[in-house]
Amino acid sequence: RVISEAFVHRVTYDAAHGRVTGVEYLDSKHQEHRLDARLVILAAHAIETPRLLLLSANPTFPDGLANSSGLVGKNFMSHPTWQVFGTFDEPVHAFKGMQMGHVMVQDYYAPNPRADYARGFILLSYMMTPITFGNLSGLMFGQELKDFLHGYAHTAAWWAHAEGLPDERNAITLDPELRDARGLPVARLTYEWGANDVKLAAAARDKAADMMAASGARRVRIGLNYGAHAMGSCRMGRDPQTSVVNEFGQTHDVKNLFVCDTSVFVTGAGVNPTLTAMAIADRAAAHIVAAARHGDFTAS
Numbered sequence: 001r002v003i004s005e006a007f008v009h010r011v012t013y014d015a016a017h018g019r020v021t022g023v024e025y026l027d028s029k030h031q032e033h034r035l036d037a038r039l040v041i042l043a044a045h046a047i048e049t050p051r052l053l054l055l056s057a058n059p060t061f062p063d064g065l066a067n068s069s070g071l072v073g074k075n076f077m078s079h080p081t082w083q084v085f086g087t088f089d090e091p092v093h094a095f096k097g098m099q100m101g102h103v104m105v106q107d108y109y110a111p112n113p114r115a116d117y118a119r120g121f122i123l124l125s126y127m128m129t130p131i132t133f134g135n136l137s138g139l140m141f142g143q144e145l146k147d148f149l150h151g152y153a154h155t156a157a158w159w160a161h162a163e164g165l166p167d168e169r170n171a172i173t174l175d176p177e178l179r180d181a182r183g184l185p186v187a188r189l190t191y192e193w194g195a196n197d198v199k200l201a202a203a204a205r206d207k208a209a210d211m212m213a214a215s216g217a218r219r220v221r222i223g224l225n226y227g228a229h230a231m232g233s234c235r236m237g238r239d240p241q242t243s244v245v246n247e248f249g250q251t252h253d254v255k256n257l258f259v260c261d262t263s264v265f266v267t268g269a270g271v272n273p274t275l276t277a278m279a280i281a282d283r284a285a286a287h288i289v290a291a292a293r294h295g296d297f298t299a300s
Contacts, residue, residue: 009184011056011065020257026182039256039297046230046263050172051187066251071244073172075235077268078227080193080201082160083136084208086217087151094127094156109270117196119163121204122270126159136223160204163270164197172233229273234263248287256297260284
């Protein structure tokens, strides 16, 4: 049953049995409701999932539910990226069909021991809709912007997509002052790319520009530098002291509480995370079904 406009703000916990018992949520009129459950799965992504765990602090877990490791919200990651455009004399119609992924270059994905950075990057074709084309092109106005937009059909684009590394200082916390419309603390994101992230993204940008020029573009334009894909704030691992969930997304601290989203990533890799998130969720679902058949998640 899907309940629309239901904002879950607390996962309820029974300290006597060491289990979660359901969730509390606010409806569109800010009226309080409670749902009881034998098992709770969080899939609110890498910002709102740790926020919900932190909002669910209780006497047993004063720093946030399932947070005995202190790592809920820590090691937040994104992918450092650059947008690179090439304008050609003839129309190339790169916008037709899929926006992204007609071509993927993985030649630079494997770590290169001769490089002055760790990990690698991919180049992904990404010719977006006209409004996004303008937004990602960089800072320009007036006639320069009009000329750029007029070249839409003549333009192809690389998305230079690098692997950001985890860092505990990059974190999701509860803002001590700012509240949302419901009066709840919002998620505060503290994030800065490290020196390796900057070097790696720059290498990806430069390679994309070189390849665009070599393909015959009469003009190469470096667009925006930005981050994509939230990951890593409830990391997976075997050691409860250094991770939040196990390999099935099951929290180490509470056996009937699972996390199934990109917050469980330990590394961002250098590729889009969707299929990996789907695979992790599929494995978690299979584990939950098998365990439930044995009664592992029944009420004590």
